[in-house]
Amino acid sequence: MKKVLVVDDVPVNRKLALAMLKKRGWQAEEVDNGAAALERLSAGGFDGVLLDISMPGMDGEEVCRRIRADGRFAGLRIVAYTAHAMEFEKERILSAGFDSIMIKPITMSALQSALPD
Template structure:
Protein backbone atom coordinates (compact mmCIF):
# COMPACT_ATOMS: atom_id res chain seq x y z
CA UNK A 1 0.00 0.00 0.00
CA UNK A 2 1.35 3.41 -0.98
CA UNK A 3 1.90 5.70 2.01
CA UNK A 4 1.21 9.39 1.45
CA UNK A 5 2.29 12.15 3.80
CA UNK A 6 -0.32 14.90 3.53
CA UNK A 7 1.02 18.23 4.81
CA UNK A 8 -1.93 20.61 5.17
CA UNK A 9 -2.73 23.15 7.88
CA UNK A 10 -6.38 23.70 6.91
CA UNK A 11 -8.41 21.16 8.86
CA UNK A 12 -11.29 20.98 6.38
CA UNK A 13 -8.96 20.48 3.39
CA UNK A 14 -6.90 17.94 5.33
CA UNK A 15 -9.89 15.87 6.45
CA UNK A 16 -11.59 15.89 3.05
CA UNK A 17 -8.47 14.95 1.09
CA UNK A 18 -7.26 12.31 3.55
CA UNK A 19 -10.67 10.59 3.49
CA UNK A 20 -10.76 10.61 -0.31
CA UNK A 21 -7.22 9.25 -0.62
CA UNK A 22 -7.90 6.55 1.97
CA UNK A 23 -10.99 5.45 0.00
CA UNK A 24 -8.73 5.14 -3.07
CA UNK A 25 -6.53 2.68 -1.20
CA UNK A 26 -3.70 4.88 0.07
CA UNK A 27 -2.37 4.92 3.61
CA UNK A 28 -2.38 8.57 4.70
CA UNK A 29 -0.25 10.10 7.44
CA UNK A 30 -0.66 13.76 8.31
CA UNK A 31 1.42 16.76 9.29
CA UNK A 32 -0.13 20.17 9.96
CA UNK A 33 2.95 22.37 9.46
CA UNK A 34 6.36 22.26 7.82
CA UNK A 35 8.22 21.41 11.01
CA UNK A 36 5.98 18.45 11.68
CA UNK A 37 6.34 17.41 8.02
CA UNK A 38 10.11 17.03 8.50
CA UNK A 39 9.59 14.85 11.59
CA UNK A 40 6.86 12.69 10.06
CA UNK A 41 8.77 12.21 6.79
CA UNK A 42 11.73 10.88 8.77
CA UNK A 43 9.72 8.66 11.11
CA UNK A 44 7.13 7.30 8.64
CA UNK A 45 9.17 7.04 5.39
CA UNK A 46 6.25 7.89 3.09
CA UNK A 47 6.28 6.93 -0.59
CA UNK A 48 5.12 10.38 -1.64
CA UNK A 49 4.48 13.77 -0.01
CA UNK A 50 1.64 16.18 -0.79
CA UNK A 51 2.95 19.54 0.42
CA UNK A 52 0.81 22.60 0.98
CA UNK A 53 3.16 25.50 0.32
CA UNK A 54 1.53 28.07 2.66
CA UNK A 55 2.16 26.56 6.09
CA UNK A 56 2.86 27.85 9.60
CA UNK A 57 6.12 27.25 11.52
CA UNK A 58 8.14 26.29 8.43
CA UNK A 59 6.50 27.00 5.08
CA UNK A 60 6.22 24.39 2.34
CA UNK A 61 9.01 25.96 0.31
CA UNK A 62 11.55 25.62 3.13
CA UNK A 63 10.26 22.21 4.28
CA UNK A 64 10.70 20.94 0.70
CA UNK A 65 14.24 22.33 0.50
CA UNK A 66 15.15 20.60 3.77
CA UNK A 67 13.57 17.29 2.75
CA UNK A 68 15.42 17.32 -0.57
CA UNK A 69 18.70 18.18 1.17
CA UNK A 70 18.36 15.27 3.64
CA UNK A 71 19.91 11.99 2.49
CA UNK A 72 17.08 10.00 4.13
CA UNK A 73 14.22 11.88 2.43
CA UNK A 74 15.72 13.33 -0.76
CA UNK A 75 14.27 10.66 -3.06
CA UNK A 76 10.67 10.96 -1.85
CA UNK A 77 8.59 12.64 -4.57
CA UNK A 78 6.99 15.87 -3.36
CA UNK A 79 3.88 17.28 -5.03
CA UNK A 80 3.20 20.93 -4.25
CA UNK A 81 -0.43 21.69 -3.42
CA UNK A 82 -1.03 25.39 -3.66
CA UNK A 83 -3.60 28.06 -4.33
CA UNK A 84 -0.78 29.95 -6.06
CA UNK A 85 -1.59 29.56 -9.73
CA UNK A 86 0.10 32.64 -11.13
CA UNK A 87 2.76 32.71 -13.82
CA UNK A 88 6.01 31.45 -12.35
CA UNK A 89 4.49 29.60 -9.37
CA UNK A 90 5.12 26.16 -10.87
CA UNK A 91 8.75 27.13 -11.48
CA UNK A 92 9.07 28.43 -7.92
CA UNK A 93 7.82 25.06 -6.61
CA UNK A 94 10.28 23.20 -8.84
CA UNK A 95 13.14 25.44 -7.70
CA UNK A 96 12.30 24.56 -4.08
CA UNK A 97 12.61 20.88 -5.03
CA UNK A 98 9.04 19.80 -5.73
CA UNK A 99 8.72 17.02 -8.28
CA UNK A 100 5.28 18.12 -9.45
CA UNK A 101 2.58 20.68 -8.78
CA UNK A 102 -1.18 20.83 -8.43
CA UNK A 103 -3.45 23.77 -7.72
CA UNK A 104 -6.23 24.19 -5.21
CA UNK A 105 -9.07 23.58 -5.16
CA UNK A 106 -8.01 19.97 -5.58
CA UNK A 107 -9.61 18.02 -8.39
CA UNK A 108 -9.19 14.42 -7.20
CA UNK A 109 -8.93 12.82 -10.65
CA UNK A 110 -6.15 15.20 -11.68
CA UNK A 111 -4.30 14.74 -8.38
CA UNK A 112 -4.53 10.94 -8.62
CA UNK A 113 -2.96 11.10 -12.08
CA UNK A 114 -0.09 13.22 -10.75
CA UNK A 115 0.40 10.82 -7.81
CA UNK A 116 0.45 7.82 -10.14
CA UNK A 117 2.95 9.51 -12.47
CA UNK A 118 5.30 10.12 -9.52
CA UNK A 119 4.90 6.56 -8.21
CA UNK A 120 5.68 5.19 -11.70
CA UNK A 121 8.69 7.48 -12.01
CA UNK A 122 10.38 6.18 -8.86
CA UNK A 123 9.44 2.49 -9.11
Protein backbone atom coordinates in the same frame (compact mmCIF):
# COMPACT_ATOMS: atom_id res chain seq x y z
CA MET B 1 -0.26 -0.02 -0.60
CA LYS B 2 1.37 3.38 -0.80
CA LYS B 3 1.60 5.83 2.07
CA VAL B 4 1.35 9.62 1.82
CA LEU B 5 1.87 12.40 4.35
CA VAL B 6 -0.56 15.32 3.97
CA VAL B 7 0.83 18.61 5.31
CA ASP B 8 -1.56 21.58 5.51
CA ASP B 9 -2.44 24.07 8.23
CA VAL B 10 -6.14 24.09 7.19
CA PRO B 11 -8.04 21.09 8.61
CA VAL B 12 -10.66 20.90 5.84
CA ASN B 13 -7.93 20.73 3.18
CA ARG B 14 -6.27 17.84 5.01
CA LYS B 15 -9.56 15.99 5.41
CA LEU B 16 -10.37 16.29 1.69
CA ALA B 17 -6.94 15.01 0.66
CA LEU B 18 -7.09 12.16 3.19
CA ALA B 19 -10.53 11.09 1.93
CA MET B 20 -9.37 11.10 -1.70
CA LEU B 21 -6.20 9.16 -0.92
CA LYS B 22 -8.10 6.56 1.07
CA LYS B 23 -10.61 6.21 -1.78
CA ARG B 24 -7.65 5.27 -3.99
CA GLY B 25 -6.62 2.62 -1.46
CA TRP B 26 -3.63 4.54 -0.14
CA GLN B 27 -2.70 5.02 3.51
CA ALA B 28 -2.43 8.63 4.60
CA GLU B 29 -1.35 10.54 7.68
CA GLU B 30 -1.67 14.22 8.38
CA VAL B 31 0.23 17.00 10.13
CA ASP B 32 -0.51 20.71 10.29
CA ASN B 33 2.93 22.34 9.94
CA GLY B 34 6.35 22.01 8.36
CA ALA B 35 8.30 21.13 11.49
CA ALA B 36 5.87 18.30 12.27
CA ALA B 37 6.21 17.09 8.67
CA LEU B 38 9.99 16.84 8.92
CA GLU B 39 9.70 15.00 12.23
CA ARG B 40 7.09 12.56 10.92
CA LEU B 41 9.05 11.90 7.70
CA SER B 42 12.13 11.04 9.76
CA ALA B 43 10.29 7.97 11.03
CA GLY B 44 10.24 6.73 7.42
CA GLY B 45 7.78 4.64 5.47
CA PHE B 46 6.31 7.29 3.18
CA ASP B 47 6.09 7.14 -0.62
CA GLY B 48 4.91 10.71 -1.10
CA VAL B 49 4.07 14.04 0.49
CA LEU B 50 1.28 16.49 -0.31
CA LEU B 51 2.81 19.71 0.97
CA ASP B 52 0.96 23.01 1.30
CA ILE B 53 3.00 26.04 0.29
CA SER B 54 1.50 28.77 2.51
CA MET B 55 1.79 27.77 6.15
CA PRO B 56 2.72 29.77 9.23
CA GLY B 57 6.24 29.23 10.49
CA MET B 58 8.13 27.14 7.95
CA ASP B 59 6.51 27.37 4.50
CA GLY B 60 6.23 24.44 2.11
CA GLU B 61 9.11 25.56 -0.08
CA GLU B 62 11.51 25.53 2.89
CA VAL B 63 10.20 22.14 4.01
CA CYS B 64 10.76 20.80 0.49
CA ARG B 65 14.32 22.15 0.35
CA ARG B 66 15.10 20.49 3.70
CA ILE B 67 13.64 17.17 2.54
CA ARG B 68 15.66 17.31 -0.69
CA ALA B 69 18.84 18.08 1.27
CA ASP B 70 18.41 14.86 3.27
CA GLY B 71 19.69 11.82 1.38
CA ARG B 72 17.29 9.50 3.20
CA PHE B 73 14.46 10.94 1.12
CA ALA B 74 16.06 10.69 -2.32
CA GLY B 75 13.14 8.78 -3.88
CA LEU B 76 10.32 10.58 -2.07
CA ARG B 77 7.73 12.18 -4.35
CA ILE B 78 6.85 15.69 -3.14
CA VAL B 79 3.77 17.40 -4.51
CA ALA B 80 3.04 21.08 -3.89
CA TYR B 81 -0.54 21.40 -2.77
CA THR B 82 -1.46 25.05 -3.13
CA ALA B 83 -3.83 27.79 -4.22
CA HIS B 84 -0.93 29.64 -5.90
CA ALA B 85 -1.53 29.21 -9.61
CA MET B 86 0.32 32.06 -11.33
CA GLU B 87 2.97 30.92 -13.80
CA PHE B 88 5.86 32.67 -11.99
CA GLU B 89 4.74 31.02 -8.74
CA LYS B 90 4.71 27.58 -10.38
CA GLU B 91 8.28 28.07 -11.63
CA ARG B 92 9.47 29.16 -8.18
CA ILE B 93 7.70 26.25 -6.48
CA LEU B 94 9.14 23.65 -8.85
CA SER B 95 12.61 25.14 -8.46
CA ALA B 96 12.39 24.47 -4.70
CA GLY B 97 12.47 20.74 -5.50
CA PHE B 98 8.84 19.70 -5.90
CA ASP B 99 8.00 16.94 -8.39
CA SER B 100 4.66 18.47 -9.35
CA ILE B 101 1.98 20.95 -8.34
CA MET B 102 -1.71 20.44 -7.55
CA ILE B 103 -3.90 23.51 -7.43
CA LYS B 104 -6.55 23.67 -4.70
CA PRO B 105 -9.29 22.65 -4.63
CA ILE B 106 -7.87 19.30 -5.70
CA THR B 107 -9.70 16.76 -7.83
CA MET B 108 -9.31 13.00 -8.03
CA SER B 109 -7.82 13.26 -11.53
CA ALA B 110 -5.25 15.84 -10.36
CA LEU B 111 -4.36 13.59 -7.44
CA GLN B 112 -3.90 10.58 -9.74
CA SER B 113 -1.65 12.62 -12.04
CA ALA B 114 0.46 14.00 -9.19
CA LEU B 115 0.73 10.70 -7.30
CA PRO B 116 0.49 7.90 -9.85
CA ASP B 117 0.07 4.31 -8.65
